[in-house]
Amino acid sequence: MNLIDFLFKNRNWKEFRDNLWENIRIVPIIAVTLGLISFFKAFNIVLLTVYRGIGIIPITGLIVILCVSAYYLFISWPSKSTNTTKLVGKEILFNPSEIFYPELTKVGVTGLGFVGKTTLVNGLKQKPNPFKRTQILTLHITTSAEYPLKYFGILDGEGSNYSQQFEVINNSDILIILLDHNDQISGYQKLDEERLRESSQYQIQLRNSLKQKQKKFERIHILLNKSDLWSQMIPKEKATLEEWFVVEVERWKGSGFASYISSDKNHSSINQNNCTLILSKLSTNND
Ligand SMILES: Nc1nc2c(ncn2[C@@H]2O[C@H](COP(=O)(O)OP(=O)(O)OP(=O)(O)O)[C@@H](O)[C@H]2O)c(=O)[nH]1
Numbered sequence: 001m002n003l004i005d006f007l008f009k010n011r012n013w014k015e016f017r018d019n020l021w022e023n024i025r026i027v028p029i030i031a032v033t034l035g036l037i038s039f040f041k042a043f044n045i046v047l048l049t050v051y052r053g054i055g056i057i058p059i060t061g062l063i064v065i066l067c068v069s070a071y072y073l074f075i076s077w078p079s080k081s082t083n084t085t086k087l088v089g090k091e092i093l094f095n096p097s098e099i100f101y102p103e104l105t106k107v108g109v110t111g112l113g114f115v116g117k118t119t120l121v122n123g124l125k126q127k128p129n130p131f132k133r134t135q136i137l138t139l140h141i142t143t144s145a146e147y148p149l150k151y152f153g154i155l156d157g158e159g160s161n162y163s164q165q166f167e168v169i170n171n172s173d174i175l176i177i178l179l180d181h182n183d184q185i186s187g188y189q190k191l192d193e194e195r196l197r198e199s200s201q202y203q204i205q206l207r208n209s210l211k212q213k214q215k216k217f218e219r220i221h222i223l224l225n226k227s228d229l230w231s232q233m234i235p236k237e238k239a240t241l242e243e244w245f246v247v248e249v250e251r252w253k254g255s256g257f258a259s260y261i262s263s264d265k266n267h268s269s270i271n272q273n274n275c276t277l278i279l280s281k282l283s284t285n286n287d
């Protein structure tokens with residue numbers, strides 16, 4: 001890599017502008033410059049004997065100004081950002097302070113363990129679905145399907161690890177909340193009321209934490225997952241589930257944690273078509 005690339009490529013120039021603004025203290029600069037000039041002026045005669053005939057005051061002033069400018073450029077120079085385009089389709093460990101260029105919209109996927117978060121994330125990336133339980137917090141880089149391309153970083157953590165779930169939420173611009181009717185493979189065609197209670201409780205904790213942090217999302221999208229399974233339940237259980245979902249969505253709508261809150265009760269993360277459209281919907285604020 002040559003020096004020009006090192007200095008200028010993949011730097012976060014927005015940060016540079018902010019840094020410079022923060023670092024420059026115009027008053028001290030002027031004071032130091034004037035101070036130095038007057039200092040040299042006081043010793044003008046001595047200095048003139050050293051640098052005979054070189055117009056010592058303008059030259060000294062210029063040197064001071066150049067040094068001060070170089071110092072401020074140095075301390076404000078932007079950090080290296082990660083090149084997003086090279087990571088499309090990839091999964092990396094999540095580091096909250098990592099800066100990406102082009103910028104990423106961070107989409108957090110949250111919900112209880114086994115609700116289908118990783119299955120959804122794989123669907124959003126249009127990748128086959130290798131089944132493994134999530135253990136670490138990861139960021140999955142992907143793009144919208146149409147131009148102009150938008151880059152998304154999808155955050156996926158372990159559902160039963162609440163601190164990972166809170167990290168997902170605190171670092172997201174858009175939040176997808178996944179809900180379901182049952183997490184037991186053997187009881188997939190039945191409504192588990194205990195699961196609904198646990199899920200309601202989890203959402204209350206989420207809202208409490210968001211309230212404390214005064215966090216606001218660009219958008220919240222709530223999905224009732226596993227519709228391929230719960231659509232086969234008896235009508236009474238189906239009605240209970242749908243009513244519960246409506247109540248949960250209303251609670252979010254009343255919370256004011258996003259300017260736009262949408263939902264879809266007929267979602268199935270194992271259905272690729274269901275997943276494909278989500279990112280373009282989310283980036284255009286369509287339902
Ligand atoms: N039939 C059906 N199965 C689903 C659906 N979504 C997820 N699953 C299954 O549910 C199980 C759990 O899915 P995961 O995506 O691993 O769930 P998770 O929320 O990431 O779980 P943790 O990482 O443990 O928090 C897997 O067996 C998935 O295949 C769905 O829409 N329909």
Ligand SMILES: [Mg+2]
Pocket residue numbers: 117118119132133134156157158159
């Ligand atoms: Mg998972």
